[in-house]
Each structure stands twice: as structure tokens, then as C-alpha cells.
Amino acid sequence: DYPRWPSLARESILNVPMDLRSIRLSIDGKVIDYSGDIDSVIITGMGGSGVVGDIINDLCLFWDCRVPIIVSKNMRLPRRLSRPLVIAISYSGNTAETIMSANEALARGYPVIGITTGGRLSTALSAKGVPVILTPKASAPRYGLPALLYPALIILERFSVVSVTNELESGISGIENALKHVDDAVNLARQLVNSVPVVWVTESRRGVGIRFKNDLNENAKYYSVVSVVPEGAHNDIAAVITKQNGLKHVAIMGPNDYEGRYEEVLIDVISSFGAKPIIVKLEGKMPLELEMYGATYLGITTLALAELLGVEPVSTEPIDRLKNLLN
Ligand code: F6R
Structure with a gap:
């Protein structure tokens, strides 16, 4: 699609x-x-x-x-x-x-x-x-x-x-740009194998982070958590030092505005405690362009991960069963 x-x-x-x-x-x-x-x-x-x-x-x-x-x-x-x-x-x-x-x-x-x-x-x-x-x-x-x-x-x-x-076409440019980065998305998927991805986003990119987590769950049948900063930098960050097995930190970065700089500091700090965060830079200028770039690029990543894991991406049986029982 x-x-x-x-x-x-x-x-x-x-x-x-x-x-x-x-x-x-x-x-x-x-x-x-x-x-x-x-x-x-x-x-x-x-x-x-x-x-x-x-x-x-x-x-x-x-x-x-x-x-x-x-x-x-x-x-x-x-x-x-x-x-x-x-x-x-x-x-x-x-x-x-x-x-x-x-x-x-x-x-x-x-x-x-x-x-x-x-x-x-x-x-x-x-x-x-x-x-x-x-x-x-x-x-x-x-x-x-x-x-x-x-x-x-x-x-x-x-x-x-x-x-x-005046914004709508920029979102479409974001999608089209992400479609040119399929190889990078596959590469990112490879780095996520055998891990629990911890997705770091700022408040203003919460939607991209949640979308990535949901796609990891539904496409790759993969567990993941989202940590939204600044709040996540006042609690989740403390768990980094426990070096729990299998956590893979993925920092989704917008442009280098104040929030972008906040994430840079966060990355420095978690790295100093032994985490090896993967950095995903959202490409584009306009807000909708960046969000659509992120949703497309990270969505394709989760499809690539599903393929690497040999998982069928489309069906979501547990969700269907729950919904049928609720209806
Ligand atoms: C399945 C999927 C789910 C659904 C959710 C709500 O592809 O994405 O997260 O979106 O179960 O269902 P709808 O969107 O039909 O209201």
C-alpha cells in the first residue's frame, strides 16, 4: 500500500x-x-x-x-x-x-x-x-x-x-521521499532483530513514535515501548543503567530545533551509560512532511522486520478476536 x-x-x-x-x-x-x-x-x-x-x-x-x-x-x-x-x-x-x-x-x-x-x-x-x-x-x-x-x-x-x-502536498513529498529510502529501512530493521526497541521521541513527534511502536506490534508482531521526552528523560532514562538484555534504543529526531537539541543531549547521556542508540532523522522541512516521512519510513522498516522474522505482516489475529468479542 x-x-x-x-x-x-x-x-x-x-x-x-x-x-x-x-x-x-x-x-x-x-x-x-x-x-x-x-x-x-x-x-x-x-x-x-x-x-x-x-x-x-x-x-x-x-x-x-x-x-x-x-x-x-x-x-x-x-x-x-x-x-x-x-x-x-x-x-x-x-x-x-x-x-x-x-x-x-x-x-x-x-x-x-x-x-x-x-x-x-x-x-x-x-x-x-x-x-x-x-x-x-x-x-x-x-x-x-x-x-x-x-x-x-x-x-x-x-x-x-x-x-x-498549503501543507497537504508537503505530506505527500514526505511519503515519496521515504519511499526512496527502502534500503535504509531494511538496514534499520536488521539492527532491530533480537531486541525490544525503546523508541525515544519528543512530545512534538509523539505521533511518529506511537505509530512506529504500533507498526512494530502489528506488522512485525514485535514488542516495543515508546518513551516521550522530556517526561521520559525524568524516569525511563533511569532504567538505562540496568542494561536489561535486549533493549535497543531508537531515537527519532526532528530538525535541530530546541527539541532536537534536547534529544541530542539525551542520546549523549544514555550512551554514557552504555546504551548504543540508533538515530533516525526525520527528513523534510514542513511539519506534515516530517510526520509522513516518519510514518512511511518506519512503517516500511516494520514490514522489512516482519520479513526478516518470517512473520506474516497483515493479519492481527489477537486484535480481531478481541474486537469480535467486544462487538
Ligand atoms: C489493524 C489496525 C488496528 C485497527 C484498530 C481499530 O490494521 O491497524 O490498529 O486500526 O483495531 O480498528 P479500526 O481502525 O477499523 O477502527
Whole structure:
């Protein structure tokens, strides 16, 4: 799917309705008006869909988005808010947590927009007149990332949270650039064999770190942890000196801004305690370009790792079993 990501991104935004702001619904006696001002955006979803919220949260740190982004990966909404917009993302449309959160949002009278390829989320929301953006399919939810992320970005623009129009193509450049680095990705995968990767990221690259960890889990069936600094530098870092067998530190670095320099110091310190961190530099200039470079490059790394381990990358049986029992 990765070579299709540029076209998936471009196709997916064609389906975002122009008139989102003029929607007015009445559900169980509650009027939900999409034209009103919002003071936050809740992005709810799980796994490969939920990571869209983490990535947007990263981007909003750079873009200075007008309202806070609240990432929710739960069956409940985080807390009562006054005027949030809720974006419910589920690739399959059949994830119980996301459907429950969308229903809770509607019960509270919040405007909700669904992003999905179909499933029960689409049926349930459409039946109530709630806008649903149907997005193109990929081989599995996580391989459809741009088709979930790009419509969400357009929604943010429609609700005047941030202007994204001039950024979208940079994300596609990030994908295309990463596709030129497959050999490096394979090399990185080789270095991860027989280890538990500890993924170090700064707060502003949390989405890339979480995506890498999730892809290691789901594609390579490989255990991994993410440590987000600065906080991770105030606790996880202390565990480096125990030299636990098998930990492999991977530091994902953005450009050399203050946060980049923070990671450099971190790398020096953990190296002085015997760790041998692998450094992954995100390439690009624009925030979306860097995130998409990271998601693509590290995703390909996990596919290469799956191949090295002789693991089938697409299926995720334990997740499927859990979801079937929850549905
Ligand atoms: C499987 C995958 C999972 C799913 C998660 C939620 O490819 O990526 O992490 O994304 O189970 O399912 P959806 O995305 O269908 O709501």
C-alpha cells in the first residue's frame, strides 16, 4: 500500500462535503448545530485510526492550532467539554470503542463527523443525518493512514482550526521521499532483530513514535515501548543503567530545533551509560512532511522486520478476536 499513499491522500479529501458547517440536526430532542463556534476538537479512534489524533496533535504544536486537540482512545469521551467538535475515526467502522464514543458525543449534543470506509459507524451515524466521510480502502486499517488523516485535516480547515491547504502536498513529498529510502529501512530493521526497541521521541513527534511502536506490534508482531521526552528523560532514562538484555534504543529526531537539541543531549547521556542508540532523522522541512516521512519510513522498516522474522505482516489475529468479542 505504501506506494499508493500519495493517491490515497489525494482521493480521500475529495469526499469531504463542502457544506459541513451548514448542518443542523435534531437528535432525541437535542439540536446539534455545526455552524457554531467550537473551543476544542476531540479525535476519537483506536489503533491505526486513533494514531491520526496523535499525528494531528503533533502538527498542531507547530501550526499553532486555534483550539486544543484532545486525543481519545477509549469507549468514553474524555470529560464534559463546552463546545467541542468530535471527529470519530474508524477505518472499518466496526470498532466498539469508537462507535460508543461517537454515540456518547451525540447524546451530549456535540457535533460529530465520522471518517470510515463503512461498517456500523457509517450506518449508525448516517441514519441520524450525521456527516460521514467515506474514505478509500487499503489492505488493513493501518495501511490506510493518509486516507484517514487527510480528511481530518480538511475538517480542521472547514472549522477554522488551522489552514492546511498549503501543507497537504508537503505530506505527500514526505511519503515519496521515504519511499526512496527502502534500503535504509531494511538496514534499520536488521539492527532491530533480537531486541525490544525503546523508541525515544519528543512530545512534538509523539505521533511518529506511537505509530512506529504500533507498526512494530502489528506488522512485525514485535514488542516495543515508546518513551516521550522530556517526561521520559525524568524516569525511563533511569532504567538505562540496568542494561536489561535486549533493549535497543531508537531515537527519532526532528530538525535541530530546541527539541532536537534536547534529544541530542539525551542520546549523549544514555550512551554514557552504555546504551548504543540508533538515530533516525526525520527528513523534510514542513511539519506534515516530517510526520509522513516518519510514518512511511518506519512503517516500511516494520514490514522489512516482519520479513526478516518470517512473520506474516497483515493479519492481527489477537486484535480481531478481541474486537469480535467486544462487538
Ligand atoms: C489493524 C489496525 C488496528 C485497527 C484498530 C481499530 O490494521 O491497524 O490498529 O486500526 O483495531 O480498528 P479500526 O481502525 O477499523 O477502527
